[in-house]
Amino acid sequence: MKRESTHLKILQLLKQDFGQPISGTTLASLCGLSRTSIWKHVQNLKLLGYEITSHPKEGYRLTGLPDALIAEEIVPELHTSWAGRHLHHFAQIGSTNEVAMELALRGAPHGTVVIAEEQTQGKGRLSRSWISSPRLGIYASLVLRTPLPLMEAHHATSVAAVALSEVLITIWTLPARIKWPNDILVNGRKIAGILTELQSDQDYTRFLVIGVGINVNHQPRDLEGPFRYPATSVALECGRTTNRKDLLVQFLARFENQYDLYLQEGFSAFLPRMELLSAVLGKRIRVLVGNREIRGRAAAFSPEGGLRVWDESGNEETIWAGDITRLEGME
Amino acid sequence: MKRESTHLKILQLLKQDFGQPISGTTLASLCGLSRTSIWKHVQNLKLLGYEITSHPKEGYRLTGLPDALIAEEIVPELHTSWAGRHLHHFAQIGSTNEVAMELALRGAPHGTVVIAEEQTQGKGRLSRSWISSPRLGIYASLVLRTPLPLMEAHHATSVAAVALSEVLITIWTLPARIKWPNDILVNGRKIAGILTELQSDQDYTRFLVIGVGINVNHQPRDLEGPFRYPATSVALECGRTTNRKDLLVQFLARFENQYDLYLQEGFSAFLPRMELLSAVLGKRIRVLVGNREIRGRAAAFSPEGGLRVWDESGNEETIWAGDITRLEGME
Numbered sequence: 052m053k054r055e056s057t058h059l060k061i062l063q064l065l066k067q068d069f070g071q072p073i074s075g076t077t078l079a080s081l082c083g084l085s086r087t088s089i090w091k092h093v094q095n096l097k098l099l100g101y102e103i104t105s106h107p108k109e110g111y112r113l114t115g116l117p118d119a120l121i122a123e124e125i126v127p128e129l130h131t132s133w134a135g136r137h138l139h140h141f142a143q144i145g146s147t148n149e150v151a152m153e154l155a156l157r158g159a160p161h162g163t164v165v166i167a168e169e170q171t172q173g174k175g176r177l178s179r180s181w182i183s184s185p186r187l188g189i190y191a192s193l194v195l196r197t198p199l200p201l202m203e204a205h206h207a208t209s210v211a212a213v214a215l216s217e218v219l220i221t222i223w224t225l226p227a228r229i230k231w232p233n234d235i236l237v238n239g240r241k242i243a244g245i246l247t248e249l250q251s252d253q254d255y256t257r258f259l260v261i262g263v264g265i266n267v268n269h270q271p272r273d274l275e276g277p278f279r280y281p282a283t284s285v286a287l288e289c290g291r292t293t294n295r296k297d298l299l300v301q302f303l304a305r306f307e308n309q310y311d312l313y314l315q316e317g318f319s320a321f322l323p324r325m326e327l328l329s330a331v332l333g334k335r336i337r338v339l340v341g342n343r344e345i346r347g348r349a350a351a352f353s354p355e356g357g358l359r360v361w362d363e364s365g366n367e368e369t370i371w372a373g374d375i376t377r378l379e380g381m382e
Numbered sequence: 383m384k385r386e387s388t389h390l391k392i393l394q395l396l397k398q399d400f401g402q403p404i405s406g407t408t409l410a411s412l413c414g415l416s417r418t419s420i421w422k423h424v425q426n427l428k429l430l431g432y433e434i435t436s437h438p439k440e441g442y443r444l445t446g447l448p449d450a451l452i453a454e455e456i457v458p459e460l461h462t463s464w465a466g467r468h469l470h471h472f473a474q475i476g477s478t479n480e481v482a483m484e485l486a487l488r489g490a491p492h493g494t495v496v497i498a499e500e501q502t503q504g505k506g507r508l509s510r511s512w513i514s515s516p517r518l519g520i521y522a523s524l525v526l527r528t529p530l531p532l533m534e535a536h537h538a539t540s541v542a543a544v545a546l547s548e549v550l551i552t553i554w555t556l557p558a559r560i561k562w563p564n565d566i567l568v569n570g571r572k573i574a575g576i577l578t579e580l581q582s583d584q585d586y587t588r589f590l591v592i593g594v595g596i597n598v599n600h601q602p603r604d605l606e607g608p609f610r611y612p613a614t615s616v617a618l619e620c621g622r623t624t625n626r627k628d629l630l631v632q633f634l635a636r637f638e639n640q641y642d643l644y645l646q647e648g649f650s651a652f653l654p655r656m657e658l659l660s661a662v663l664g665k666r667i668r669v670l671v672g673n674r675e676i677r678g679r680a681a682a683f684s685p686e687g688g689l690r691v692w693d694e695s696g697n698e699e700t701i702w703a704g705d706i707t708r709l710e711g712m713e
Contacts, residue, residue, distance in 0.1 A: 152581075156487075200672070202533065202702040208584050233584065246583065250483075253539050253564065253578035254703040341531070371533040372585040 054095070057082065058123050061092055065103065065113035074110035099123060118186055120166045120299055128300045133162030134193060134307035135300075141165070143185070145172040148248055148262040151192035155250070155258040161196035164303070173264060174246055187269045187284075189299050192262040193306070197314060198255040202355075205371065206321075208233050208247045209356050210313050211261050213321055214306040215243055216328050222301055225288050228330035230375060231349075231358050236330050240283035242266050263302070267295050318356060325352055331375060336360070338373040345370070385426070388413065389454050392423055396434065396444035405441035430454060449517055451497045451630055459631045464493030465524060465638035466631075472496070474516070476503040479579055479593040482523035486581070486589040492527035495634070504595060505577055518600045518615075520630050523593040524637070528645060529586035533686075536702065537652075539564050539578045540687050541644050542592050544652055545637040546574055547659050553632055556619050559661035561706060562680075562689050567661050571614035573597050594633070598626050649687060656683055662706060667691070669704040676701070 060082050064073060075086045082089065093103055093111055100117025116124065122138045129135050137160055144150055144167045151165040167190045170183035183190050195207060212229045219227035225237045235243040246262040266274065269284035285293045312320055326332055331349040338345050338360060347362035357369040391413050395404060406417045413420065424434055424442055431448025447455065453469040460466050468491055475481055475498045482496040498521045501514035514521050526538060543560045550558035556568045566574040577593040597605065600615035616624045643651055657663055662680040669676050669691060678693035688700040 200703045201535065204532070204582075205584055248581070248583045248588075250581045251535075251579065253536055253580075254705075257579075372531045374585075 054092075055122055055126075057084070057092055058096060058099075059126060061089065061096065062101070062113075062123055063127065065111060069113055072106065072109035072112045075105075076110075078111065096123070118295070119168060120189065120191075120295060124296050125300060128296065129303060131162070131304050131307045133160075134303040134310075135162060135164045136160075137163040139163070139165045141167045143167065143169040143171060146170050146174045146262075147190050147192035148174055148246055148260050151194050151260040151262070152248055152250075155194045155196075155260060159194050161194065162307070163194040165192045166190065166299070174262070175244060175264075183264065184269065184273050186295075187273055188267050189263065189265040189295055189302075191299060192260050193303075195259040195261060195310070196257075198257070199259070200255060201251045201253065203318070204247070204249055204251065204256050204259060205232065206313060206318050206356055207259050207261055207310070208245055209318075209321060209325060210309050211245050211247075211263065211306055213324050213328060214309045215245070215263065215265070215302055217309075217324075218298070218301045218305050219243075219285070223285060223289055223293070223298075225285070227328070229325065229328045230330045231325075231352075232356075234280070237283055237288050239330075240281045242283050242285065242288070261306075265298065265302075267293050267298060319354065322352060322354070322356070325356070331358070336375050338370060338375050340370055340373045344376075345373070385423075386453050386457075388415070388423055389427060389430075390457060392420065392427065393432070393444075393454055394458065396442060400444055403437060403440035403443040406436075407441075409442065427454070449626070450499060451520065451522070451626060455627050456631060459627065460634060462493070462635050462638045464491075465634040465641075466493060466495045467491075468494040470494070470496045472498045474498065474500040474502060477501050477505045477593075478521050478523040479505055479577055479591050482525050482591040482593070483579055483581075486525045486527075486591060490525050492525065493638070494525040496523045497521065497630070505593070506575055506595075514595065515600065515604050517626075518604055519598050520594065520596040520626050520633075522630060523591050524634075526590040526592060526641070527588075529588070530590070532582045532585060532587060534649070535578070535580055535582065535587050535590060536563065537644060537649050537687055538590050538592060538641070539576055540649075540652060540656060541640050542576050542578075542594065542637055544655050544659060545640045546576070546594065546596070546633055548640075548655075549629070549632045549636050550574075550616070554616060554620055554624070554629075556616070558659070560656065560659045561661045562656075563687075565611070568614055568619050570661075571612045573614050573616065573619070592637075596629065596633075598624050598629060650685065653683055653685070653687070656687070662689070667706050669701060669706045671701050671704045675707075676704070 064078060064081060075089050078089045079086045097103055099121055100119055102115030104112045104114060121140045147165040147167050154163055169185035170190050173183035216227040216229055216235055219225045228236050230236050233245040234241050243265040247259060249259040250257045266282060266284035268286045274282040334349055336349050345360055345362050347360045349358055350361045351359045353359055353369050357371050359367055359369050361367050395409060395412060406420050409420045410417045428434055430452055431450055433446030435443045435445060452471045478496040478498050485494055500516035501521050504514035547558040547560055547566055550556045559567050561567050564576040565572055574596040578590060580590040581588045597613060597615035599617045605613040665680055667680050676691055676693050678691045680689055681692045682690045684690055684700050688702050690698055690700050692698055
């Protein structure tokens with residue numbers, strides 16, 4: 052973290068005069084380092100993707116920022132208490148959830164975030180894979196260490212779904228809706244998914260990992276493939292390229308805020324918004340529970356966040372782990 | 383496992399003629415090994431606690447068995463398909479659940495069992511400790527890899543509690559009762575506890591670890607201490623020392639049988655027995671749910687195994703993770 056904080060200091064100075072030169076002597080003096088040390092750090096920053104020119108007389112000039120979700124870019128924007136205060140960035144890993152679970156097992160603190168530019172084995176729900184194209188999406192996993200009653204662990208997924216939807220709605224003005232329990236749709240197409248994993252004893256969770264995959268700058272060609280569900284991206288829906296960093300930072304801030312609210316006020320504070328944001332309530336659905344298919348109407352959420360389905364014979368059933376395979380008349 | 387299976391073969395031959403000598407040549411010939419190899423294995427068996435005398439002319443003579451829950455003693459008695467087919471025995475470890483969780487993370491197969499003669503950090507429920515005196519009790523953890531819906535993971539604890547109670551009732555003729563959800567009482571005193579831990583995604587468990595701690599040959603002096611609940615042991619209740627191996631083998635067999643039944647027929651097959659065996663149904667209880675105390679009557683189990691409590695104002699509440707702190711009028 053020492054190198055990281057020096058990076059942050061140098062970048063802060065270079066960004067203040069973006070495109071303008073600052074002498075090595077000035078940087079060295081303001082950072083309390085030698086000119087040689089500044090030079091070495093600048094070389095590292097260039098390796099991270101920063102475009103920095105150097106001129107023997109003028110000094111250093113920042114001319115371009117990397118399109119990468121590295122701590123150097125995220126930390127200055129992040130005004131959270133715990134979400135993302137420990138960041139682990141990878142150019143390419145198997146799955147951010149897998150690494151976050153490992154870090155959690157080794158005691159990583161509450162709010163630790165694992166980010167990958169690319170996942171080679173991105174995981175979706177129910178052992179499905181998740182397409183994780185390099186630098187087009189956000190693939191991030193968050194470690195939560197507040198113990199939740201095991202029977203309420205699924206609330207964390209819902210809090211994340213509400214937080215992410217509300218960020219897409221309020222800041223990107225997209226009509227995001229939650230396909231219960233863990234997908235976010237825009238205009239009937241999947242834009243993001245959430246995958247929660249956890250370790251628990253019989254009463255309380257020891258830790259949870261909330262993984263999010265968000266399609267950000269995908270173009271139609273990036274979304275081709277044998278998907279179970281039509282996909283879209285923030286860029287496609289907004290009609291312009293989106294800064295991934297902004298979206299990640301906004302999500303982390305909103306999630307922290309909403310998760311703390313959940314801990315304080317309970318799940319009932321989320322039910323009205325889950326209803327409001329639901330892509331399934333009131334719709335006719337087919338839902339797969341294990342190997343059993345239920346057809347019926349998604350009638351309501353139970354106070355604990357289960358989905359109440361009225362089947363075609365008029366029986367009501369509350370489902371917790373169902374997979375909605377088809378939505379008729381869904382917007 | 384090769385060494386273990388040779389041990390098993392040699393022991394089988396020595397046990398057939400317990401107290402009688404068998405020549406090294408005979409053993410070597412029947413095991414397909416050299417006499418030197420037999421000698422080496424016998425030395426290892428003596429290290430494990432087997433009393434084996436050797437005489438230049440007569441050969442080897444088994445005169446005593448170790449009081450240890452080692453594979454050499456358990457495997458010949460175990461007629462299960464999966465429970466305990468992979469055994470890991472430790473003279474002393476921190477906690478069998480901890481080791482079993484680690485083995486499960488590394489892919490240990492369904493039914494793997496971790497046994498310790500002594501735990502230095504035995505874990506009880508809700509982060510309490512569990513007294514694990516050397517060689518007096520059974521401290522064992524079982525890895526289950528059949529995926530269960532996360533919201534039904536607690537069924538595994540109940541299946542274990544029913545199986546263990548029924549073994550104590552049918553074979554040791556003790557009036558065992560379940561103090562919901564995870565303790566076994568005999569005559570109002572705690573004789574065993576179950577601690578379940580698991581890893582899961584938001585829908586299905588990836589694996590569970592069912593840990594059992596059973597007080598077997600404890601005498602009153604072994605059960606002194608600041609317990610939350612009066613304790614007893616199988617030996618105290620039966621009035622004689624009990625073979626720990628027999629109890630462990632019986633439990634593993636019964637658990638396998640009942641768990642397979644649960645997978646096949648569902649939890650409803652267990653509810654009548656949970657009711658029959660319950661130490662709390664119909665009783666006035668105080669139950670701590672988080673920091674909230676509910677006083678009332680334990681009225682029934684819900685179809686999913688939650689405890690329905692009628693509080694003093696006549697409200698019904700179903701609890702899943704409650705801790706029963708006091709039972710009035712409990713037998």
